[in-house]
Amino acid sequence: MGEGERAAESGGFSATRAGAKCGRWNPTAEQVKVLTDLFRSGLRTPSTDQIQMISAHLSAFGKIESKNVFYWFQNHKARERHHKKRRRGPRDEEDDDGDHQKARSRCLASELCAIAGCTKGKQDLFWQRQERETETLELFPLKSCSSDEEKVMSMRSELWGRPFLDAARDPPLDLRLSFI
Amino acid sequence: MGEGERAAESGGFSATRAGAKCGRWNPTAEQVKVLTDLFRSGLRTPSTDQIQMISAHLSAFGKIESKNVFYWFQNHKARERHHKKRRRGPRDEEDDDGDHQKARSRCLASELCAIAGCTKGKQDLFWQRQERETETLELFPLKSCSSDEEKVMSMRSELWGRPFLDAARDPPLDLRLSFI
DNA sequence: TTATTATGAATGAACG
DNA sequence: CGTTCATTCATAATAA
Numbered sequence: 001m002g003e004g005e006r007a008a009e010s011g012g013f014s015a016t017r018a019g020a021k022c023g024r025w026n027p028t029a030e031q032v033k034v035l036t037d038l039f040r041s042g043l044r045t046p047s048t049d050q051i052q053m054i055s056a057h058l059s060a061f062g063k064i065e066s067k068n069v070f071y072w073f074q075n076h077k078a079r080e081r082h083h084k085k086r087r088r089g090p091r092d093e094e095d096d097d098g099d100h101q102k103a104r105s106r107c108l109a110s111e112l113c114a115i116a117g118c119t120k121g122k123q124d125l126f127w128q129r130q131e132r133e134t135e136t137l138e139l140f141p142l143k144s145c146s147s148d149e150e151k152v153m154s155m156r157s158e159l160w161g162r163p164f165l166d167a168a169r170d171p172p173l174d175l176r177l178s179f180i
Numbered sequence: 181m182g183e184g185e186r187a188a189e190s191g192g193f194s195a196t197r198a199g200a201k202c203g204r205w206n207p208t209a210e211q212v213k214v215l216t217d218l219f220r221s222g223l224r225t226p227s228t229d230q231i232q233m234i235s236a237h238l239s240a241f242g243k244i245e246s247k248n249v250f251y252w253f254q255n256h257k258a259r260e261r262h263h264k265k266r267r268r269g270p271r272d273e274e275d276d277d278g279d280h281q282k283a284r285s286r287c288l289a290s291e292l293c294a295i296a297g298c299t300k301g302k303q304d305l306f307w308q309r310q311e312r313e314t315e316t317l318e319l320f321p322l323k324s325c326s327s328d329e330e331k332v333m334s335m336r337s338e339l340w341g342r343p344f345l346d347a348a349r350d351p352p353l354d355l356r357l358s359f360i
Numbered sequence: 361t362t363a364t365t366a367t368g369a370a371t372g373a374a375c376g
Numbered sequence: 377c378g379t380t381c382a383t384t385c386a387t388a389a390t391a392a
Binding site (some may be wrong): 361362363364365366367368369370371372373374375376 | 377378379380381382383384385386387388389390391392
C-alpha cells in the first residue's frame with residue numbers, strides 16, 4: 001500500500017489529489033480552504049440553500065456535490081470537539097499537494113461566505129433535492145434575510161487562492177456572510 | 181503477518197521501540213500484546229471510558245495517548261475484516277471470528293480487561309475528554325452499572341505477559357472486562 | 361540505498 | 377447529532 005503514486009500531482013491546479021479511483025469526493029486545497037474559512041467564521045450547520053450555494057461555488061475548483069458540503073460540515077463540527085489537542089507533526093501545516101499556487105491575493109472587500117438561508121417555505125431536504133438539473137440556483141437570491149441580531153460575525157480577512165490558469169472561469173466568490 | 185513479528189521477543193520487554201523522533205505513536209510489544217488480547221477477547225469498539233482506561237494502563241509501558249487506542253481498535257477491526265476475503269477454512273477452522281466469542285468464563289484472578297463504561301450521563305466523547313490531568317479514573321468506579329443487560333461478555337482466560345523487570349512498577353493489570 | 365509491507369492517522373460517508 | 381464503517385494517506389519498519 002505504499003503507493004508511490006501519491007506523487008502523481010495535479011497537472012496545473014490541484015485538482016484531484018489522489019490519482020486513484022475516486023470513489024468518493026476528494027476535496028482540493030482550495031475547496032478545503034473555503035470550507036474551513038466558512039467554518040471558522042462561525043458557520044456550523046449550513047442550510048440547504050447555503051449548501052447549494054457553497055457547492056456551486058466550490059465546483060469551480062473541482063467536482064463536488066452538495067452532499068459533500070453537507071457531510072463536510074457535519075464531520076468537521078463533530079470532530080472539532082474531539083480534536084482540541086495538539087496536532088501531531090512539525091510540518092503538518094497544510095496543503096500537502098505540493099503545489100503552491102496560492103496567489104495570495106487578499107479580497108478584503110469580497111469576503112467569501114455563505115448566503116443566508118432564508119429558507120423559503122418547504123423544500124426538499126438536503127441534497128436529495130431532486131437534483132434539478134445542475135445549477136438553477138442564483139448566487140444572491142435572498143432579498144431579505146431580515147435583520148437578526150443573532151450571530152453576526154464578521155469575516156476575518158482571508159486570502160483566496162485561485163488557480164492562475166482559470167482565472168477567468170472561476171467566480172470571484174465574493175459572497176456575503178449572513179447567518180440566518 | 182506482521183503483528184507479532186515486530187513485537188520481537190517478549191523475552192524481556194521492548195522498551196520504547198521508537199527509534200527516536202516519533203512522529204507518530206509507536207506501540208511497544210507490551211502495548212500491542214494487551215491491545216491484541218483485548219481484541220481477541222471480544223472487545224471491538226471500546227467506549228470512551230474503556231479507551232481512557234486502557235490508555236492509562238498502557239502508559240506504563242510507554243508513551244501513549246487515548247486517541248492511539250481509539251485508532252488502534254478502529255484499524256484492527258477494519259483490517260481483520262478486510263483480510264477475511266477469500267479465506268475459507270476447509271476444515272476444522274477455529275473460526276474465531278464472528279460475534280460468538282461468548283466464552284463466559286470466570287474472570288479468574290488476573291484477567292486483563294476493560295472497565296465498564298457505565299457511561300454516566302453526559303461525557304465528552306472519545307479521547308478528547310478534556311484530558312483531565314492524567315488519570316483521575318479509578319479502576320472500579322462503578323457501583324452499579326445499573327440495569328441494562330446489554331452485552332455482558334466475560335473474558336476468556338488469557339495470560340498476561342508482563343515484564344519481569346518492572347513487575348513492581350507496572351500495574352498488575354488485573355482488570356475486569358465488563359462491557360457496559 | 362530503494363522498494364515493499366505494516367500500520368498509525370485522517371476523513372468522507374453513513375448509520376441509528 | 378453522536379457514533380461507526382470504509383478508504384485513503386502517510387510513514388516507521390523491514391525486506392530486497
